Amino acid sequence: MRLSVIALSLICCVPTAVSAQSARQEKTINLPGGVSVEVAAISRAGNLVAAICSDHVVRVWSARSGELMRTIKQDTGRPSGVQFSGDGRLLAVSYETVPYEEGTIKVIDVDSWKVQSDLTSECMFCTLSFSPDGQRLASAGNSDTYVWDVATQKKVATISPPFGGSAALSFSPDSRWVATADGDGFVRVYNAKTGALRGTPTEFLLEPFTVAFGPDGKSVLAGGADRVISIIDSQDGKISRAIPKQPGLVETLDISANGKLAAVVYGAGELFTAVNHIALWDLDKGAVLVDFQKPGITIMGGTFVDDHYVFAAGSGNQLTLWLIH
Amino acid sequence: MLTRRDLLQKCVALGSVVIASQFSTEAMLAAFQDREKQVRKPTPQNTLGPFYKRLTPMNNMLRAPGDPGIPLTLAGQVFNTRGDIVPDATIEIWQTSHQGHYDLNGYRYRGKLKVDKSGAYTFESVIPGHYPDRVCQHTHYLVIAPGHKTLVTQLYFATDPVFEGDPVKNYARDPLIQTPELIRPVILTGEPNEVHAKVQFELCLERL
Numbered sequence: 001m002r003l004s005v006i007a008l009s010l011i012c013c014v015p016t017a018v019s020a021q022s023a024r025q026e027k028t029i030n031l032p033g034g035v036s037v038e039v040a041a042i043s044r045a046g047n048l049v050a051a052i053c054s055d056h057v058v059r060v061w062s063a064r065s066g067e068l069m070r071t072i073k074q075d076t077g078r079p080s081g082v083q084f085s086g087d088g089r090l091l092a093v094s095y096e097t098v099p100y101e102e103g104t105i106k107v108i109d110v111d112s113w114k115v116q117s118d119l120t121s122e123c124m125f126c127t128l129s130f131s132p133d134g135q136r137l138a139s140a141g142n143s144d145t146y147v148w149d150v151a152t153q154k155k156v157a158t159i160s161p162p163f164g165g166s167a168a169l170s171f172s173p174d175s176r177w178v179a180t181a182d183g184d185g186f187v188r189v190y191n192a193k194t195g196a197l198r199g200t201p202t203e204f205l206l207e208p209f210t211v212a213f214g215p216d217g218k219s220v221l222a223g224g225a226d227r228v229i230s231i232i233d234s235q236d237g238k239i240s241r242a243i244p245k246q247p248g249l250v251e252t253l254d255i256s257a258n259g260k261l262a263a264v265v266y267g268a269g270e271l272f273t274a275v276n277h278i279a280l281w282d283l284d285k286g287a288v289l290v291d292f293q294k295p296g297i298t299i300m301g302g303t304f305v306d307d308h309y310v311f312a313a314g315s316g317n318q319l320t321l322w323l324i325h
Numbered sequence: 326m327l328t329r330r331d332l333l334q335k336c337v338a339l340g341s342v343v344i345a346s347q348f349s350t351e352a353m354l355a356a357f358q359d360r361e362k363q364v365r366k367p368t369p370q371n372t373l374g375p376f377y378k379r380l381t382p383m384n385n386m387l388r389a390p391g392d393p394g395i396p397l398t399l400a401g402q403v404f405n406t407r408g409d410i411v412p413d414a415t416i417e418i419w420q421t422s423h424q425g426h427y428d429l430n431g432y433r434y435r436g437k438l439k440v441d442k443s444g445a446y447t448f449e450s451v452i453p454g455h456y457p458d459r460v461c462q463h464t465h466y467l468v469i470a471p472g473h474k475t476l477v478t479q480l481y482f483a484t485d486p487v488f489e490g491d492p493v494k495n496y497a498r499d500p501l502i503q504t505p506e507l508i509r510p511v512i513l514t515g516e517p518n519e520v521h522a523k524v525q526f527e528l529c530l531e532r533l
Contacts, residue, residue: 099503100370100503142372142373162475163373163467163469163475163477164373164377164477165373183373183377184377184379185377185378185379186379204379205378205379205380206375206376206377206378206379206429207373207375207376207377209375224375225375225376225429226429227429249375268458
C-alpha cells in the first residue's frame, strides 16, 4: 500500500512544481462515488480532519489513520463552514438555513459528538474562528460578523463592515482582539468583547482574503487580491512590512507557533477554482522555503504542527493530506 | 374628510383589520402605512466578488478610443422602495475588458459617479468579456446613498450566449445568479459595422 502511494505520488509529480525541500502526500481518503470535498479543516494537533462534502454531509476522519470517525448530517440546511477549536475538542459547523440570508452554527463536542451550542442569526456564515482560549467563536459571511460566547450561546459583539462582509477572521493569541479581512478592501482589528474598532490600515486597495495574528499578538499578516503579504502593527494599524509580488491571489495564510514561518495558499480566478499552489515562507528572510503546485487538486485547509504544515486537498472523490516542511 | 389613518382606525374598530401582534395598534398601523408606500421592489443583492478596488476615480467614461469590444452605454435611475428618486447616490461599477480581464493594477473599466438630481446615471463602457472563472458576462455595481442600505449587485446581459435567448429559463446556469431580474435586455443601435449596445438598469435601494 505504502509503495503504491509512493508510486502514485511519483506519477502525479510529473506536472508538479516543487522545490528541493519536501512536500509529500501523507494520506489518501476515498469518499463515496460522486462525492467530493468542498471545504476542509484540520485540528491544531493535526490528528483530525473535517470536511464539508458535496452531498451536504460533514465527515470527520482521523488524519493519521484515515479512518472515518463521524458523519454529521443536519436537517438545518447546507453546511457552509467548518472549524476546530485550538484544543481540538470542539468542532463548529455553520449551515445556510436560508440561502445567502440566514444561518446557524452548531458547536459539537468532539468526544461525545453532541451539539453543545446552537448559534442562530440572520446572516449567512462561511468563515469561522475560535478564540485561542476556546471561549469565543467568531463567524463571518456576506454581512455582519459576530463574536459569540460559546458557553452562553450569546452574541458578545457585532461587527458591521460597510459592505461586502468579511472573508477571514483571526483572534489574537490572548483572545482579546479579532482581525477581519473585509470585502470593502480593509483589514480591521476589533476588541473581541465589545466590537470596538482598534485600528485599520488604509494601504490596501483590493480585497484582503486572509488575516492571521502573529504569535506575539503585535502583528497581523494579511493578503489578498493585491498579491502582497502585509505585516500590520495590530495596535496602530500601520503596515510595517510588505512582501510584494506574490505569484497569485493570496487566499489563505497561516503562521507557525514561533512566528518564523508562514504557509501561503494562492488562488487564481474570481471563484478560486485553481487553488493548487502553496508556499512555505521564512518570514525573517522573506524567502520561500518550499514552493509546491499541483494541477488538479484544490487546497482547502491546513495547520502548522510544529514546523511542519499539514494541509488537505480535494481531487474528485478523494481527499488527500499533505505535509510540507 | 377621513384621512388614511382615520380609515385604518375605523377598520380596527369595526373588525375589518385585526391586530394580532404584541405591538400597539398605533405601531402596527404606522408600519402598515409605511409598507403600503413601498411601490418598488429593491434591486436584488448579488455577491461583491473579489476584485472590488478602493479609491476608484470619479469617471463615467470607462472605454478609451480604439478599445476592442462592443461599445456599451449603461444607464438608469436610482429610486428607493417608496418610488422616490435618490438624488444623492454614488454608483461605482467595475467589470472585465472585452477580453475578460480585470485590471488589478490600475482602474481600467472601473468608474464612479454621483447621480444627477433626477437620480439618473450613465456609464460608457464595452460589453464585458467572459471572465474565465465565471459563467456569465457581468458588471459589478456598488450603490451607496445616505439613509439607504448599500446595494452590492451585478448586472447580467440577456444577449449572453449562456442564456440561449431565454434568461428566465436559463439564468441558473450561473450559480451566482439567484434571480433573472438582474439580467437586462440589450438594445442594439447604429450601423451594422458600428453597433452600439445600451442597457437600462434601474436601481432600487432599501431605506434604513
